[in-house]
Amino acid sequence: MATNTLPDIHVNSRHRPLVLTACMLSMFMAAVEVTIVATAMPSIIAELGGFSLLGWVFAIYLLTQAITVPIYGRLADLYGCRKMFFIGTFLFLTGSVLCGFAPSLVWMIAFRALQGLGAGAITPVATTLIANIYGPHERAKAQGYLASVWGVSAIIGPLLGAFIVQHFHWSIVFWINLPIGVVAMIILARYLPAEETKKQHALDMAGTVLLSTAVAALLLALLQAETFGYYSLLLVGVAVLATLLLIRQERRAPEPLFPLTLWQNKVVVAGNIGGLVIGASMMGISAFLPTYVQGVLGGSPLQAGTTLALMSIGWPLASTLSGNLMQATSYRFTVMLGALLLVAGSLSLLMLTADSGLAWARCASFMIGAGMGLCNTTFLVSVQNSVEASVRGIATASTLFTRMLGSALGTAILGATLNLNLQHRLPTLSDPVQTLMDKPLRQQLSTGQLGHIIEQVSASLHWVFILAAAISIFALAAALLIPAGQRPVQSKK
Template identity: 75%
Template structure:
């Protein structure tokens, strides 16, 4: 097998430096992951200062949109021009966007600066994940990726607490500026300890394919994230996304250096990782978006109770991520992924046992089970893809898996949200926004018992159907795990990269 001299070899990085590089990558991942939750907590304060409530959704949508579009593009650029270089470019864009968000004079300007943040964040997650694959060998890679994956769970807990503390004691701009020291420390560590990218052959990015991908993903995500506001225009956007997707496939088949190299689709492991990413992304939204609604709206719980219930998913995720490396090496990728998928199914089925009279213990058990399943599945799919991909395409292979998970989250949000809305329209056609009425403490307290019981039972039944659809999606994760060839495990690839 030919040696790709442009890649960072594990032997080129001192063993004592690898934990420092891992720390830098974890810091950068935390910075990008926490951005959504920390800003969500601060938005009421920001809206109170800047106004523009009607644009609130775009503050989050534009960040996710630009991030999702650029993830696969940065993954390919990292393969062509080097991970180190692309990481610094992306992190710099993210930090500039963060600083500018703090100075935004209006919500319109903030949306523009959030788009710039997203353009940078699209590089951070896939390239940090790829860097770890480049500096750790196949056997160590699973453990390192487990630590990296756990950042998502930790950020989900820390983000809201951090946001609440900052807006209580400092100007809201600090919510964005707190990223700057974290990003600068991560960059400083990598400048000192990560070897420069080697000499690379001249390559040309597939600009036509990049344009088709950008238009297709932008149209798809806009249709999904803004379906209610767009109405029938969402169907036109979906048709445009399909058209651009078809043009992308045609372009990829004829170009000499495709954005998605054909070798990606020759590997059963990489295909399984992409399908798995799509499914677990959609499954995760069943609990992230709708379990807090059930706790507050149906069970009458407080925001704190809803938050602590959801936090158990964030506890299960890092614990399972760190355990996954041992399980992969002791058994196989397939067994680890399927075990994680079965935990997703078990947690999703537990949600079906919730009722207006049930306590919080079942909701919390479901949250922990789904979090553990996400930790096992997510880490296994990423590690198996990285270990099976040739070094020259490891960046785009990693990015494609992360991209499909983000795409799955958007699709899951749209499908499950539509399921809830259709059920509410069927059961409560004359009631305006029944979920909001139940979640507002003053409105709920003022209701007579008959109306309260009617709304509670109808919303519970509607959310029950959301959990049924979520459980059906989670079953597909088992099928994705079974696509991984039997017997493959990390130590099998050790000789290939030695």
């Protein structure tokens, strides 16, 4: 357990809110990117063509971001957060500018890859930076504010994207990042002192290559399973082999990319399990609750969006409150409360029926969001407070990386669960969900046909919700790994 009770980087107390604001701006920029671009994609495809490559616009961004998150986390430990923040933000903004000038979707995908390479630095480095300028007692509240950015961006992104596409050229959805990123860089250049490098460091290149190979192979297998078919199993095999070689490499590297001593810390293990669970559970509601609202309940896209937005409202509210709660009680209590909300919200989805109103779905959405907000912030703060400053970057990045990995796993597993159920229940109907969500197709069905399809799609989605609820229970198990009674310590004056 780390014992330091003072910040590791001294920033004038008057300037710390400015640094926090800069980090929140940068994280908003990276977090909003997926949703704002998704809204603009129909306009982009209409101009550039290449519809068959549409999935890669999102997959390549997530892939390069996920690969580089742990790498930047370790680089921040070795060379300082300030330097890595500027490098990552510069790459992200360069990719953003180039995306706006993309002459074809192929070039768009290439520039999105560059964006992802920069985004991989922004979240872990900004999160580690806040941990370094605030002492453990203040860290919980600061990280709560930082975490709330994700919920806010989930609401603002689609609305902002729709406004831009309606009134301006689609390139603005990328270029809007430029003033945000430049302001964040100017603030940090002015008010954040550079960390001193006490000795020469050498990045574990072999470990970096093996980690990149393992992550790329696994995420490609998950994100492109339908495209690759059985070749996905080969990619999983490559990921397993690269992981085994990575463990071997890290045991003998003088400055390992992933110090194996981290995994002897129960709090770090709990944080990574929690990140995996949160990521997977989040997909259970983000990807499939809107489908239930529109397909089974017959709601409009606006009703589905507002239902999901309640999760995005619950997350930042709970994240902001989590700091005071973990200080008043403990890390374990706060995570347990969040996990119970997560489980309760997931189980509430099982009560949905074709005759249910939207109120029940919205209540479940809010509970799940609040549970994720409590769990995510508390896991992150407990990990940062339990390790020494020399490995805080990679410890932080690992929890963020496992959340991203959990999202990919959740999408693949829950999506496969839905597809298998639909194939079993409606073997003669090629795309029953699309049939329900497409109004002209839905109106062509007789009352009996419509009722049968709704019943079977509802039952299939319930299996998805059952599996999501089962996954969420592991958050309770992760909470029990955190030693009882631990909480943020009061900074020494």
